[in-house]
Amino acid sequence: MDFKVIAKDGNARAGVLSTSHGIVLTPQFMPVGTQGTVKAMSPEELKNIGAEIILGNTYHLYLRPGDETIRRLGGLHRFINWPGPILTDSGGFQVYSLSRLRNITDEGVEFQSHIDGSTHFITPERAMEIQHNLGADIIMAFDECVPYPSEYDYTLQSLKRTTRWAKRCRQVHKPDSTQALFGIFQGGVYKDLRRQSLEEIVSIGFDGYATGGLSVGEPKKIMHELIHYTGPMMPEDTPRYLMGIGDLVDVIEAVEAGYDMFDCVMPTRNARNGTLFTSQGRISIKRAEFKEDPSALDPECDCYTCREFSRAYLRHLYLAREILSMRLNTIHNLTFYLRFFRQMRVAIIKGQFQQFKKRWMEILRRNF
Amino acid sequence: MDFKVIAKDGNARAGVLSTSHGIVLTPQFMPVGTQGTVKAMSPEELKNIGAEIILGNTYHLYLRPGDETIRRLGGLHRFINWPGPILTDSGGFQVYSLSRLRNITDEGVEFQSHIDGSTHFITPERAMEIQHNLGADIIMAFDECVPYPSEYDYTLQSLKRTTRWAKRCRQVHKPDSTQALFGIFQGGVYKDLRRQSLEEIVSIGFDGYATGGLSVGEPKKIMHELIHYTGPMMPEDTPRYLMGIGDLVDVIEAVEAGYDMFDCVMPTRNARNGTLFTSQGRISIKRAEFKEDPSALDPECDCYTCREFSRAYLRHLYLAREILSMRLNTIHNLTFYLRFFRQMRVAIIKGQFQQFKKRWMEILRRNF
Numbered sequence: 001m002d003f004k005v006i007a008k009d010g011n012a013r014a015g016v017l018s019t020s021h022g023i024v025l026t027p028q029f030m031p032v033g034t035q036g037t038v039k040a041m042s043p044e045e046l047k048n049i050g051a052e053i054i055l056g057n058t059y060h061l062y063l064r065p066g067d068e069t070i071r072r073l074g075g076l077h078r079f080i081n082w083p084g085p086i087l088t089d090s091g092g093f094q095v096y097s098l099s100r101l102r103n104i105t106d107e108g109v110e111f112q113s114h115i116d117g118s119t120h121f122i123t124p125e126r127a128m129e130i131q132h133n134l135g136a137d138i139i140m141a142f143d144e145c146v147p148y149p150s151e152y153d154y155t156l157q158s159l160k161r162t163t164r165w166a167k168r169c170r171q172v173h174k175p176d177s178t179q180a181l182f183g184i185f186q187g188g189v190y191k192d193l194r195r196q197s198l199e200e201i202v203s204i205g206f207d208g209y210a211t212g213g214l215s216v217g218e219p220k221k222i223m224h225e226l227i228h229y230t231g232p233m234m235p236e237d238t239p240r241y242l243m244g245i246g247d248l249v250d251v252i253e254a255v256e257a258g259y260d261m262f263d264c265v266m267p268t269r270n271a272r273n274g275t276l277f278t279s280q281g282r283i284s285i286k287r288a289e290f291k292e293d294p295s296a297l298d299p300e301c302d303c304y305t306c307r308e309f310s311r312a313y314l315r316h317l318y319l320a321r322e323i324l325s326m327r328l329n330t331i332h333n334l335t336f337y338l339r340f341f342r343q344m345r346v347a348i349i350k351g352q353f354q355q356f357k358k359r360w361m362e363i364l365r366r367n368f
Numbered sequence: 369m370d371f372k373v374i375a376k377d378g379n380a381r382a383g384v385l386s387t388s389h390g391i392v393l394t395p396q397f398m399p400v401g402t403q404g405t406v407k408a409m410s411p412e413e414l415k416n417i418g419a420e421i422i423l424g425n426t427y428h429l430y431l432r433p434g435d436e437t438i439r440r441l442g443g444l445h446r447f448i449n450w451p452g453p454i455l456t457d458s459g460g461f462q463v464y465s466l467s468r469l470r471n472i473t474d475e476g477v478e479f480q481s482h483i484d485g486s487t488h489f490i491t492p493e494r495a496m497e498i499q500h501n502l503g504a505d506i507i508m509a510f511d512e513c514v515p516y517p518s519e520y521d522y523t524l525q526s527l528k529r530t531t532r533w534a535k536r537c538r539q540v541h542k543p544d545s546t547q548a549l550f551g552i553f554q555g556g557v558y559k560d561l562r563r564q565s566l567e568e569i570v571s572i573g574f575d576g577y578a579t580g581g582l583s584v585g586e587p588k589k590i591m592h593e594l595i596h597y598t599g600p601m602m603p604e605d606t607p608r609y610l611m612g613i614g615d616l617v618d619v620i621e622a623v624e625a626g627y628d629m630f631d632c633v634m635p636t637r638n639a640r641n642g643t644l645f646t647s648q649g650r651i652s653i654k655r656a657e658f659k660e661d662p663s664a665l666d667p668e669c670d671c672y673t674c675r676e677f678s679r680a681y682l683r684h685l686y687l688a689r690e691i692l693s694m695r696l697n698t699i700h701n702l703t704f705y706l707r708f709f710r711q712m713r714v715a716i717i718k719g720q721f722q723q724f725k726k727r728w729m730e731i732l733r734r735n736f
Binding site for chain 1: 403404405407408409410411412432433437440441442447448449659660662672676677678680681683684685687688690691692694695696
């Protein structure tokens with residue numbers, strides 16, 4: 001993996017990330033392919049809308065169909081037929097958010113599957129092995145995600161464990177691998193702990209760094225402060241990944257702070273719930289005002305949905321709970337997100353990121 | 369509308385049906401677009417797999433979004449963005465199969481919506497008006513579908529009502545319309561009543577004729593007898609439509625008997641339930657034997673699903689209840705059906721329909 005920052009505007013950066021499955025221009029949004037598919041989309045459609053890299057969830061793929069199965073079938077790229085770059089998370093976040101009866105020790109985490117209740121034990125070494133079997137271009141170190149609120153002391157003890165786990169991940173995943181390994185730092189809402197965690201993780205040495213444990217319930221103001229505190233502190237010459245954050249206001253703040261990579265279920269999940277992002281703001285497609293509206297969802301959008309269908313039809317499909325509703329809505333929301341990120345990148349290269357921020361913050365405050 | 373029989377092999381016929389939205393080669397299968405979309409498919413995909421004509425359900429579209437709404441939005445073709453031919457059924461069958469509290473009088477049918485329980489009254493005149501508002505290329509006369517079993521006397525009384533209703537449909541839908549109107553004959557399982565009903569309907573004069581009220585629970589043997597009895601009895605120079613029948617054994621019998629047009633939810637509904645049709649037989653994709661099967665679903669199929677994905681992946685998507693599962697399965701099953709119908713047509717033109725029948729009946733008996 002290779003990463004180059006090609007332009008800066010304040011702390012905001014435009015970069016080029018080269019992986020063994022292709023190039024990713026940053027800042028970039030990674031659509032979430034939880035169970036080996038970005039929900040409602042085909043790989044062909046993802047290519048068509050300009051997705052450059054997608055995310056796979058280690059926790060889900062480990063449970064079903066199993067990492068050994070995917071390895072025997074030639075790895076995740078071949079299994080899901082996505083030829084571009086893939087990043088897999090470590091599974092840590094899902095273990096804490098989805099599974100039951102977690103028992104965290106220094107050795108690892110015991111948890112029960114949310115699918116069938118079966119008991120599993122994941123260590124940092126096993127997390128690496130699973131991600132080796134999946135074979136993504138970028139894999140993540142196994143970490144403990146601290147909930148909000150957490151006491152200072154627990155957060156400190158936890159970040160030390162995350163450091164010990166990160167070392168074990170690094171030990172079994174050598175730097176000469178074709179898979180890049182990113183370290184995740186924690187530290188809750190405590191700035192000094194964020195700094196300490198980042199320093200410990202950076203001292204181990206990874207191909208990129210990720211901020212974990214944000215957007216877990218803390219107030220937006222605190223989140224934005226931490227984003228602006230951590231972003232510029234992270235190493236300059238490697239990618240900076242803000243995990244799980246996709247609200248556009250948060251994204252703008254984070255790109256301003258120098259973050260490069262993002263993932264979030266927001267555009268896809270909202271799409272399935274009929275909430276659509278447009279150049280004029282957020283729309284709930286089920287609203288009665290669209291019943292006979294023949295116009296395009298977003299006249300400024302060139303996606304298949306906006307080119308070919310009316311708001312009236314999209315409303316009908318949503319009310320009728322048709323699969324095509326989720327498809328067309330997802331195509332649109334992802335197109336909107338990917339374009340938004342491209343526009344941020346252009347603004348950075350042109351030195352106009354503040355204008356971009358000002359214009360969009362107004363739209364977002366008013367209509368989102 | 370124009371229809372020409374271009375080849376015959378026994379009673380089986382190959383024809384060309386010209387509508388104001390394009391040409392349909394017969395025998396032809398019409399994918400069912402119940403609520404203004406063939407479930408899980410986009411119009412683009414339907415074109416790509418070679419669908420020539422689709423069916424819309426008058427009952428569903430009348431209830432939601434409403435025929436007036438569709439009319440104001442430019443008609444069904446524009447509303448759903450399908451530029452090819454469309455046939456709408458009369459709504460009769462759904463009134464009997466889906467709604468509650470039916471009250472059938474000579475004037476029409478009172479029923480309760482399956483969506484919200486609201487009360488509706490449909491007359492033959494209203495059924496025509498709804499279908500005028502929808503604007504399909506082929507529309508169907510309003511009929512009463514007799515359940516199985518039904519007494520001879522009731523079946524006779526009912527077919528007489530269907531005749532009276534057909535006359536009223538013809539009266540409000542003039543022969544010079546750009547929309548072709550097909551008459552439906554009934555008669556249950558009684559051959560003499562089938563003959564009587566057909567004669568009465570034909571004497572009114574329609575652009576095509578349809579057999580209604582089959583595949584409603586009667587034994588296969590009786591259905592096949594009636595298919596072979598009715599097919600050759602129907603007018604030669606207009607399309608013969610066997611409503612709602614899509615089981616491939618039944619289809620072969622019906623094409624042999626001279627039927628031209630078919631519709632059925634079987635390929636699409638089965639797809640969503642993980643039952644897939646292949647050149648070697650029927651497959652339940654959830655079976656454990658496919659867990660690590662890297663091969664194509666059907667090596668003889670050239671659809672997107674079979675070109676790009678493995679049985680192992682299709683099984684995974686199905687078990688994970690992913691939307692992409694329903695999409696890929698539907699693409700395959702519809703491709704299979706459309707190819708099956710093209711092959712029947714070629715066999716008829718070559719005078720080899722009996723060989724086609726023999727070969728497929730063996731596969732169907734063994735593996736379907």
